Structures are given as C-alpha cells and as structure tokens.
Amino acid sequence: MKRKRRDVLYFGLFLPVIFQMTRQLFKKNLFVTLNIHWPKQGVNAQTLVVSKPLPTVSEIVSSKDGRIQDFTSSRMFLIGRSLQNGLVSLGLVGKYADALMDLGCHLENLYEEVSQTILYVLDELIINFYYYLRNVMQDLEMEVLEDWLLVSWTLLQQWTTLLVNGEQVELPDYWLNYGSPWEIERLDLSYPIWFYGYVAEKDGELHWEPGEKILAVAYDYPIPGFNTYNTINIRLWSSKPSDEFDLESFNKGDYLGSIEERGKSENITNVLYPNDNTMAGKELRLKQQFLFVSATLQDILSQFKETGKPLKELMRLLVDGEKMKWEDAWDITTRTFSYTNHTVLPEALEKWSVSMVEHLLPRHIRIIYDINERFLKLVEKKWPGDNDKKRMLSIIDESDGRNVCIVTSIVPLIILIIRMAFLAIVGSHTINGVAKLHTELLKSDVFPLFYELWPSKFVNRTNGVTPRRWIYQCNPHLSSLLNKTLGTSRWVVNLDIISDIKKHCDDPNFQKEWMNIKRANKVLIFIFIFLIRMAKYIEKTCDIRVSVDSMFDVQVKRFHEYKRQLLNILGVIHRYLQIKNGKLKNPVPKVIIFAGKAAPGYYMAKKIIKLINSVANVINNDPQIGNLLKLVFIPNYLLNGILMISILLILTPLNTRIVPCSDVSQHISTAGTEASGTSNMKFSMNGGIILGTMDGANIEILEAIGKENMYIFGATSDQVNKIRKEIHDGTHTPDPRWVSVITAIKEGMFGEATKFQPILDSITNGHDHYILSHDFPSCNNLTLVILEYLDIDAQEKIDRDYQDKPKWAKMSILAAAGCGCFSSDRTIKEYADIWNLERCRRKGPMQITNEEASTLLASPSGSPVTAISIERLSPLTVVKPPSGSPMVVNKNEQGNLTTRQIPTPSSTTIGFDVKK
Numbered sequence: 001m002k003r004k005r006r007d008v009l010y011f012g013l014f015l016p017v018i019f020q021m022t023r024q025l026f027k028k029n030l031f032v033t034l035n036i037h038w039p040k041q042g043v044n045a046q047t048l049v050v051s052k053p054l055p056t057v058s059e060i061v062s063s064k065d066g067r068i069q070d071f072t073s074s075r076m077f078l079i080g081r082s083l084q085n086g087l088v089s090l091g092l093v094g095k096y097a098d099a100l101m102d103l104g105c106h107l108e109n110l111y112e113e114v115s116q117t118i119l120y121v122l123d124e125l126i127i128n129f130y131y132y133l134r135n136v137m138q139d140l141e142m143e144v145l146e147d148w149l150l151v152s153w154t155l156l157q158q159w160t161t162l163l164v165n166g167e168q169v170e171l172p173d174y175w176l177n178y179g180s181p182w183e184i185e186r187l188d189l190s191y192p193i194w195f196y197g198y199v200a201e202k203d204g205e206l207h208w209e210p211g212e213k214i215l216a217v218a219y220d221y222p223i224p225g226f227n228t229y230n231t232i233n234i235r236l237w238s239s240k241p242s243d244e245f246d247l248e249s250f251n252k253g254d255y256l257g258s259i260e261e262r263g264k265s266e267n268i269t270n271v272l273y274p275n276d277n278t279m280a281g282k283e284l285r286l287k288q289q290f291l292f293v294s295a296t297l298q299d300i301l302s303q304f305k306e307t308g309k310p311l312k313e314l315m316r317l318l319v320d321g322e323k324m325k326w327e328d329a330w331d332i333t334t335r336t337f338s339y340t341n342h343t344v345l346p347e348a349l350e351k352w353s354v355s356m357v358e359h360l361l362p363r364h365i366r367i368i369y370d371i372n373e374r375f376l377k378l379v380e381k382k383w384p385g386d387n388d389k390k391r392m393l394s395i396i397d398e399s400d401g402r403n404v405c406i407v408t409s410i411v412p413l414i415i416l417i418i419r420m421a422f423l424a425i426v427g428s429h430t431i432n433g434v435a436k437l438h439t440e441l442l443k444s445d446v447f448p449l450f451y452e453l454w455p456s457k458f459v460n461r462t463n464g465v466t467p468r469r470w471i472y473q474c475n476p477h478l479s480s481l482l483n484k485t486l487g488t489s490r491w492v493v494n495l496d497i498i499s500d501i502k503k504h505c506d507d508p509n510f511q512k513e514w515m516n517i518k519r520a521n522k523v524l525i526f527i528f529i530f531l532i533r534m535a536k537y538i539e540k541t542c543d544i545r546v547s548v549d550s551m552f553d554v555q556v557k558r559f560h561e562y563k564r565q566l567l568n569i570l571g572v573i574h575r576y577l578q579i580k581n582g583k584l585k586n587p588v589p590k591v592i593i594f595a596g597k598a599a600p601g602y603y604m605a606k607k608i609i610k611l612i613n614s615v616a617n618v619i620n621n622d623p624q625i626g627n628l629l630k631l632v633f634i635p636n637y638l639l640n641g642i643l644m645i646s647i648l649l650i651l652t653p654l655n656t657r658i659v660p661c662s663d664v665s666q667h668i669s670t671a672g673t674e675a676s677g678t679s680n681m682k683f684s685m686n687g688g689i690i691l692g693t694m695d696g697a698n699i700e701i702l703e704a705i706g707k708e709n710m711y712i713f714g715a716t717s718d719q720v721n722k723i724r725k726e727i728h729d730g731t732h733t734p735d736p737r738w739v740s741v742i743t744a745i746k747e748g749m750f751g752e753a754t755k756f757q758p759i760l761d762s763i764t765n766g767h768d769h770y771i772l773s774h775d776f777p778s779c780n781n782l783t784l785v786i787l788e789y790l791d792i793d794a795q796e797k798i799d800r801d802y803q804d805k806p807k808w809a810k811m812s813i814l815a816a817a818g819c820g821c822f823s824s825d826r827t828i829k830e831y832a833d834i835w836n837l838e839r840c841r842r843k844g845p846m847q848i849t850n851e852e853a854s855t856l857l858a859s860p861s862g863s864p865v866t867a868i869s870i871e872r873l874s875p876l877t878v879v880k881p882p883s884g885s886p887m888v889v890n891k892n893e894q895g896n897l898t899t900r901q902i903p904t905p906s907s908t909t910i911g912f913d914v915k916k
Helices: 007-013 019-028 034-047 053-062 082-090 093-101 107-113 124-139 247-251 260-269 279-304 311-321 326-336 354-360 362-382 387-393 420-426 436-446 448-453 467-473 476-486 495-504 508-520 534-542 565-580 603-619 655-661 679-685 698-705 717-729 736-746 753-763 781-787 794-803 805-817 824-835 867-873
Strands: 078-080 158-164 167-173 184-195 198-202 205-209 212-224 231-241 351-353 417-419 431-433 458-460 551-556 590-595 629-634 664-667 689-692
Touching: 082 093, 082 212, 082 467, 093 107, 167 603, 184 279, 198 362, 205 311, 205 362, 212 260, 212 279, 231 260, 231 279, 260 279, 279 311, 279 354, 311 326, 311 362, 326 362, 351 354, 354 362, 354 417, 362 387, 362 420, 362 448, 387 448, 417 420, 431 436, 436 448, 436 458, 436 698, 467 476, 467 679, 476 495, 476 508, 495 805, 508 655, 508 805, 551 655, 565 590, 565 603, 565 629, 565 736, 603 629, 603 753, 664 679, 679 689, 679 698, 679 805, 689 698, 689 794, 689 805, 698 805, 736 753, 794 805
Parallel strands: 431 458, 551 590, 551 664, 590 629, 664 689
Antiparallel strands: 158 167, 184 212, 198 205, 212 231, 351 417
C-alpha cells in the first residue's frame, strides 16, 4: 500500500531561507533568553535541510535496480549539537555567524544553549559507533533511505547527575521541555504494538490475541551529509495509547482511571534504561526494546513487503503477518541480519527469562523454541549424539543438565534463560567484533563452539571516529595547522593524509606551534566569543583553580569496575603520598581529571565516585601540595562531550572540550575486557598520549603509531586468568606501594574508612577480579618486554618525558600522525562490504548558470562553504571553495564557476568562524 506523503506539502513550504531574511526574522524575534529562542535559528537551519530527504529517497529508489539498502536500529544515539552539525554540513557557519554578530550574539553561545539530544547509555562504544554510522554513511553516500535507515530510538527522558557530599545523585533532565525544531512528528506513521495475551490456534494457524495494545508514533530527524546532497532521516519512535481517553470511566467520576491507559503506554518511552534491579524494571526494559524493534520492522515491511534482536519479531511478521512458509521466512531473516558484538563480558551479554518473555510476548517465545529446535538439529548433524554440545549451544540455557530443548511443568520457567547473543548468531549471516583482539576473543573465549560451527561467519571490523567532529569541529586551531602544513584540507575526508605531518615531527618551529595549540586549548582561546576552554571550565564548575601549564591527565569513561577508574585513583593516592613524604623529586605539576557517570543501580561504581571526590577534597586543600597535584571530578559528563563521555553524561560538549587539551589520556581496562573503545582514538588524533593496557583498540593504535609513542603497562589478555588465580589462591604478593595506599584508605586519611570498606573488600583478600593489585606497580617483566623500560614505572616515565619538551612534542605529533586508519570512513566502508552496500550520490537539484556564478562573492577565509552550498542556496552570494578544499565540486559545474574577490574578507577559524 502506497504510503501517504502529507509531509510533502509541509516540506515544500520550507524553501531555502536567504540570510538577508535570516537577519530580518531574527531581529523581529529578538530573544529574551537564548534557552527559549535558540530554536528560532534551528528552524531556519532546518528549513535548509528538510526539503532534502525526499529527493534523496527518489534518487536511491530510481537507481535501486535490485541493490541492497541498509537498516540500522539502535536504542541509543548521541546526536550532539544538531545546529552546529547542520550548519557545518550545509557549509553555512560563516553566514550564520555574521548574521548573528550583527545582533550582538555569538553563534558559539547559541550552540551552547542547544539542549543535547542525548540518551544516557550503558555502552559508550555502541552509541559512538551508531552516531558515526548514520553520519558517515551519509558522508560516504551509502544507499540509505530517509526513514529506511531506521536508526531507531525512542523519545526518552534522559537523566543528569549532581554530587551531594561527593556522591552521585540522579535527577531527571527535561531535555524536551522547549521542544526541538529538528524533530518532525509524523502522525501519519504509527504502528500497533502488542503485549501480553495468549496464542490461539485457528484453521491450523497460530494467532496472537494481545492483552494490551499501544501505538508507536514516528518522529523524523533530518541529517544532512557532509559535502553531499544526500540527506536522510533518523526515525524515532514514541509510545502512545491506542485509546487516548476512557469516557465511560470519566463519566462515572473515575477521572484518574479515564487516563490510566495513557499513562501506562507513555511510560514505556519516559526513561531509557530504567533500573532493572526489580522485575518491573526488567519488564519495562523489554517493552522498550520490543517497541522500537516492532515499529521499525513494521515500517520496513510496509515499504518493501519483501524483505539481532529483532529476529523473532521479523519471523512473526513474516510467518503470521505475511503468511510465508517458515523456511522462506527464515531464509529472508538470516540474509537480512548481521550481528555486531560490543562486549566480551559474560554479564553484558543480554539474557531474558523464559517466563518474562512468555508473559509479555507469548507468540515470540514459541518462535524462539522453533528456531532453537531447528538449530539443534543442525548441531546434531555436526556433532552426532553430543548432548553436551547441544546444551552449550542451545539458545535456551540448559547448562544445569536438563534435557535439551525440553520445557516441562516440573522445571519452573523462571529459571530458564534465553541467551539473546546466541539467537543473534544463529539468525545472522555475519558476526563481527570491533577490534582485532576483541574478534579473536569472540572466537576463542566467548563463542568458541559457534566459531567451530561457522568459522566463515566471524570477521573483524575495527571501530573508528569521524575526523569531521573530533578534529575539524572539536579542535579548530589544530585543523588550521594541519591545513597549512599539509597544503590541503582534504584530510577532513581522507584522514590517511595526516600521516604526512611525520616529516615535520623534528621541526622545532612546528613543535612549538603544535604545543602552543595544546596549551591554547586549556585557556580562553577565542577572545571575541567566550568559548570557555578547559582551565576556566574546571574553575567555574568545580571551584578549584588549575594551572594551564600543568600536565592534564584525563580519564573519561562510564564508571565500571573493568574500566578501572579505581586503579587510577589508587595511583593518584600513591603520587600524593610520594609528594607529601618528599619521595618524589621535582614532580611535574599535574591535573588529574575524571569524568563520567555510573548507572543508577551500580553500587560499586558509585562508591568509586565517592572515593574520588573524597580524595580530591583532601589533595586540593592540602597547602603542602599546592599546584603540584590537583584532582578534578567533573559531574554529569555529557555523552556529548568527548563525544560527549562519549561518554557517555548539562553542560555542552564537555568531551569536545577535554579531548583537545589533554596531554595524557588513560585507557586502562583489564586486558581482554574492553571490546574496542573509541575515546582512545579521539585523544590520540588530537595529540594526546595514551597510557593504557594491551586491550581493545589500544593494541592497534600501538601498531599504528609505534610503541615509543604510547605508555603500555600491565598483564596481557592471555595472562589474566593465571594472575587472577594466583590472587584468588593467595600466592600473589602485593607490591609495598599498593599496601601503603590501601593502608592510607583504611586509616581514614580520606574520610571514614567504613564508607570505602566495600571497595577494599573487592580488591583485597583474594577478591581482586580485575587484577588491580598486579597491574598497580607498572614496572614488571611485562612492562619490560613491551616498553623496554628499566626500573621505573609508567607514571615516572611520563613525568620524565614530559619535561623533555622536544621529545614530548614529537611523541604528540606522531601519535596524531598515525591515526589515519582510525577514521570512521574506513570503518563504514568495511561494514559496507558486509552489508553489500553501494554508493549512491544524489545529483544537485539546481543548476548554476554562468551569469549567476559571476555574481558570487569569495568566501571568508577558512569558511566551509562549498559548491554544494551554492546549489543549495542559489543565487546567494557565497563562495567558490578555496584551493585544496576537501569539498568536491560537481563535475558539471566545475568549469563554470567563477568568483570575484572581496577586498577584505572576514577572518575566521575553521569550524567556528569567529572574528578575531
């Protein structure tokens, strides 16, 4: 059935707005507060974007010819600064900045007021990757269609945190209070979502009779590509009641009961990741997952009628809804899905109780049983008579010795578990990890029998980050230096070019410029606009003063025991004791920065945050220490920050503040526990030196930039289990420095010791699961092998190298120069091979005549305005791309464009376009 396109008329009303009109409109609506009126400029920018998705869809459909399109679903997305991303992608930053400047408003201030379209997430890696996926696929012009790239999420309430006596406390963050000009409600697109009920057999077929029905209503979020006409939508889903109002209950005086169904349905998309320490929380999580999966798949099928978590729902829709044979439906399902794994931690592999799934989704549990039964027949063919293999591979966890795939009334259903990762593997054509080590661990440790069964299914796709965000927008001064040094700005779209700066790593002048940029990112760089950089930000937020000449040592992660923020803070305590006791001679002044959030129900992570703030309170108020050591915990670190820290957590992109100014960044997870990580790539791209373990993408970064430009310590993944056993058996002898730190905490140096007893219990007396006590003394045989150090630990080595300014500058330059392979452009191209996607470039909608081109003015220096911008806004007075611009001029126009220069173009900084 052909979908109604009532939005076409709506989109058609929004013709491109010329900037003379922008000035007039903005003056008429002169703001009282930026918070209320930033949407006015968002709407102006939106009007330049919303007319693009439909032509993009038409172009892809017309060129489809049987080719494959991609559908990506994720509950978690980090959009970041939509206004900034839109203006940069459209090449309109300079024009907007000039228009606002006439009114005494700075564009950067407006960016800062934009509510972060963020959902709190439990996995930085996933959120980062899927943000890059939709953005980079646009930039690379992959075949993704409007709402056909169904990167779905729900319009959920996020939460913010504050510190009360050093402890994390969560508060709701009403980020949609003022609405968002980027979200377009699609009341014409809604799909029924069913829960509960029972399965009945009628005419030989099974039918689901639901006990509760709600609606999933679509919202579209337009995303412009960088230097391309392609513009698509992220489709969002919000839960609404199928029956808005019970008039009968209202007439009886039951006023609350008359809107009860509305409250129950809308509650599903109120808060992402409700605390699942209760059964009600677990059920709500499952409802959230099913809502966006079912709505997404229904939307796909409504368009195609032919086309891993959505596996069981797709099977239901095909078998029950489309009346397909099981074999045909399963063939389509297995050719549709690929599974990207993001964790090696067993506790992070999702599992659901059979009883809950049967209660909430009674039809789906039967489909899972059928899938499992057919799969185990395949296992029987591979390993005849081996019931142990069947139990180990069964989608239904039967590891306690029950008969394979048998569910009886004797065994309570509550103890039966559905292993969702197994279901994803069985129903996908490809399984990939996100770093080389991670993929190898999937094969050898996490899913070894599946790898033995289907070795060709397992491949690696190392993560990446986009340089357009993490250098071009995040670090404008470094962008300018790269442009000047490389003689081109094409590194923005081809990061491999950045390797050419290696030839300048020994040049004293280049080193000086490089380090001046690093220092400038710690202070107020932009005088005209108050873009508050890190030193001022910390002073304002945390009420302490820090020196911009100090070394900035940063760890920004979601708080988890395996990420070992605890190891970091224990190292800080050791440094504090050394300075205080006079054992550390001529120490480098250092600012230790922690940022991140703990999940609301993560008790131990919250205790670690309390310890960090208690230690900070002692160190920062010790006059004997002064500026030699400062400890900063930044609360509520936005995922928009590094990412937004990435991480993951409302202050505006904090991560984009921290990344450019860090001297050292710590990525110190226990080897074999981090799938990949992406913050390590972001810091390294900006010249930050990594202190890390041989885990995740650290290994590949080490190979790319050289071991002499990183600091690696600790056990390797193949040694962890042996060391863990030694600790548990009591045969491991702790280092004296470790003992002194533990003793300082026990003796109450940082507050009442009983408050930290749970932490101490988790790392002493044989309970040190993440081997902190082993890796704490950074000098050991492992370190000697990897780094060839002698008799000094990694932190002391860092201090000594940092004092050698030419050496440190060279290391920083080479760290950035080796990161070309960690661009998300490379990552997505590799994923396109899995998905069989092809590029599909949309042609320009306008033709520029020679007469029109002759009226165009030159662009301000450094402006990202492009020939594509010209077509988007013609006949505006914009610019021809400067020499070496990464922007590609369409071939049919390249010879026709001419410009006339303006005598005194305004001075800009790439990415921000601010006047000096």
